[in-house]
Amino acid sequence: MAEQPQAIKPVIEIDDLSSKKRFRDLPFWFFALILIAIFVFIVISSNEDYNNAFMFIKAGLIITIKTTLIAFSIATLFGLLAGLGRISKNVIINNLARLYVELIRGIPILVLIFFIALVGVPVLVGGMNNLGFWLTERGLGFLGGIFTKITNQNISMNSRAIISLAVTYGAYLAEIFRAGIQSISKGQMEAARSLGMSYSQAMRYVILPQAVRNVLPALGNDFVAMVKDSSLVSVLAVRDITQVARLYAGSTFRFREAYVTLSVMYLTMTVVLSLLVQLLERRLRSHE
Amino acid sequence: MNKADHIIVVKDLYKYFGDIKAVDGVSLNVERGKVVVVIGPSGSGKSTLLRCINHLEIPSSGEVWIDGEQITHDAKQINEIRAEIGMVFQLFNLFPHLTVMENITLAQKIIRGRSQAEAAQVALEQLKRVGIPEKADAYPTNLSGGQQQRVAIARALAMKPKIMLFDEPTSALDPEMIKEVLDVMLDLAQEGMTMVCVSHEMGFVRSAADEVVFMDFGKIVEQTTPEGLFNNPQHERTKLFLSQILAH
Ligand SMILES: Nc1ncnc2c1ncn2[C@@H]1O[C@H](COP(=O)(O)OP(=O)(O)O)[C@@H](O)[C@H]1O
Ligand SMILES: [Mg+2]
Numbered sequence A: 001m002a003e004q005p006q007a008i009k010p011v012i013e014i015d016d017l018s019s020k021k022r023f024r025d026l027p028f029w030f031f032a033l034i035l036i037a038i039f040v041f042i043v044i045s046s047n048e049d050y051n052n053a054f055m056f057i058k059a060g061l062i063i064t065i066k067t068t069l070i071a072f073s074i075a076t077l078f079g080l081l082a083g084l085g086r087i088s089k090n091v092i093i094n095n096l097a098r099l100y101v102e103l104i105r106g107i108p109i110l111v112l113i114f115f116i117a118l119v120g121v122p123v124l125v126g127g128m129n130n131l132g133f134w135l136t137e138r139g140l141g142f143l144g145g146i147f148t149k150i151t152n153q154n155i156s157m158n159s160r161a162i163i164s165l166a167v168t169y170g171a172y173l174a175e176i177f178r179a180g181i182q183s184i185s186k187g188q189m190e191a192a193r194s195l196g197m198s199y200s201q202a203m204r205y206v207i208l209p210q211a212v213r214n215v216l217p218a219l220g221n222d223f224v225a226m227v228k229d230s231s232l233v234s235v236l237a238v239r240d241i242t243q244v245a246r247l248y249a250g251s252t253f254r255f256r257e258a259y260v261t262l263s264v265m266y267l268t269m270t271v272v273l274s275l276l277v278q279l280l281e282r283r284l285r286s287h288e
Numbered sequence B: 001m002n003k004a005d006h007i008i009v010v011k012d013l014y015k016y017f018g019d020i021k022a023v024d025g026v027s028l029n030v031e032r033g034k035v036v037v038v039i040g041p042s043g044s045g046k047s048t049l050l051r052c053i054n055h056l057e058i059p060s061s062g063e064v065w066i067d068g069e070q071i072t073h074d075a076k077q078i079n080e081i082r083a084e085i086g087m088v089f090q091l092f093n094l095f096p097h098l099t100v101m102e103n104i105t106l107a108q109k110i111i112r113g114r115s116q117a118e119a120a121q122v123a124l125e126q127l128k129r130v131g132i133p134e135k136a137d138a139y140p141t142n143l144s145g146g147q148q149q150r151v152a153i154a155r156a157l158a159m160k161p162k163i164m165l166f167d168e169p170t171s172a173l174d175p176e177m178i179k180e181v182l183d184v185m186l187d188l189a190q191e192g193m194t195m196v197c198v199s200h201e202m203g204f205v206r207s208a209a210d211e212v213v214f215m216d217f218g219k220i221v222e223q224t225t226p227e228g229l230f231n232n233p234q235h236e237r238t239k240l241f242l243s244q245i246l247a248h
Helices: A004-025 A028-046 A048-086 A091-105 A109-137 A141-148 A157-182 A186-194 A199-236 A241-252 A255-286 B046-053 B075-083 B100-112 B116-129 B145-157 B175-190 B202-208 B226-231 B236-246
Strands: B006-017 B020-031 B035-039 B061-066 B085-088 B163-167 B194-198 B211-216 B219-224
Touching: A028 A048, A028 A255, A048 A091, A048 A157, A048 A199, A048 A241, A048 A255, A091 A157, A109 A141, A109 A157, A109 A199, A157 A199, A186 A199, A186 B075, A186 B085, A199 A241, A199 A255, A199 B100, A241 A255, B006 B046, B006 B194, B020 B046, B020 B194, B020 B219, B035 B046, B035 B202, B046 B061, B046 B163, B046 B194, B075 B085, B075 B100, B085 B145, B100 B116, B100 B145, B116 B145, B145 B175, B175 B194, B175 B202, B202 B226, B211 B226, B211 B236, B219 B226, B219 B236, B226 B236
Parallel strands: B035 B194, B035 B211, B085 B163, B163 B194
Antiparallel strands: B006 B020, B006 B061, B211 B219
16 A cells, blocks of 8 residues: 555656657658648649649659559569579579579669560560560461561650669569568478468468558558659650659749659659658557 | 388588587487477577478488488478467467467368368367367457467367477466466367477376487487486486576
8 A cells, every 4th residue: 555656656757758759759740741832832832833733743653653653562562572583492493583683683673674675575576576476486377476566666664764663673572572471480381281281372361461561561662662663764765754844844944843742742642652652651550 | 120210300400590509410300199398498499490390490411311311492382281280379469350169170172172161160169179269250369378379279170280399388378378278288189189299297297208308509418208207317418408497
């Protein structure tokens, strides 16, 4: 009984501390962002020059969103396959996956986009043409015809941009998937195998569902990063918001309006998406 | 005389990890329906021996025969044989993303090809056997250690295995939960399941074991009956180990 008053005191202190801490932990940067956003939105909607810039640039929004969504979906597939390859005990698969990851991660994204779109795709098309001729020579003209008909013109810059981003991000996502799979305890695989499941069944039903859940926030963060990196495809003259903003600035000389508007558009997308990722992370943690 | 019906035959088994001889020349026969308990100090190769029996570890050399079939490195055959050998682990290894019911039905459906309804019925039977049918819809994290281990046993039994392997199934449990797991194992032994158990629960050895195997440094030092072990151990190392175990 005598101990009780003593016990209460530290509790109050802790409470005090935590309310101070809670104040310090408030996302002031976020409030500042919101204020900036509101300010800029008011400017854009009330100032005719900004309004014009926005009306022009928003034409690229569909391309930016489409490029990011498709490229990220393909990158997820590449990343999953390469991540599985990285942990494979098969020497060939393992080294191929490692080669892909190291190669891509050692080259700047901008250079990769040039390279894949302007060198990789033509080489691939040439290879498919050769395959087509080879098949035709062997009397498989109906199959060969499909491959010989492909030309570089068939593959638009938009598609090349998507391929470039997907190949690049696949290598980054591979490491996320690899880490996610390796974070699942070895006992899970053993339990699954001991029940008679094959390696791939164990992966599919036991390991991957847990691993994917663990890496969802990391995937979300990389999605946000890709929204920003999608601006790089403007170097291929793909008409995303960055390219359209450049065109607008170039033709009107309204650089400030163009690039302020462009920045705010990216910021709006990334901040909203980051918030969603944080919400997802909190939900996943509370369900543990 | 009929030749004894050996459902497990281990012949000259060696398993090295680099320089470590985890299993160093072990031969062991287990008769159908018998319970063999493996004891021995930590690191003596008990787990490795058990894991070689269902090929979770690939032996460095030697043979393992299960019910007349030699386990080879053929992956398909290994999967089929493993489905006949249930294994219970020290740390339960339930699938945390699945409910108890899903844990028990998953392999039944994809390996045994049972329908959801069939699998669920078998699961419920097994959950009743281990005494927790009311936990069918719970997630593993919401169960006590003893309950989790009983679900793990039910999950293995639902495959209708011919053999059950237990690797220290109670050593991660709080003392008050050990009995509920041992009781399930005892029932199983009495029903005639062939069992190989690594366990230092001497009460279980006394009441369930047909044979006791004492391992040290990767070798079988002594193979005897529970009476032989407790009343008349042959080797100094066995006596020393027993005195340490029983001193607890
Ligand atoms: N995967 C492994 N890699 C390397 N060494 C291992 C591995 N598994 C077991 N060992 C070693 O093999 C020996 C026997 O281990 P184990 O069979 O787990 O013994 P026990 O179950 O009797 O405690 C120990 O020295 C252990 O460190
Ligand atoms: Mg062990």
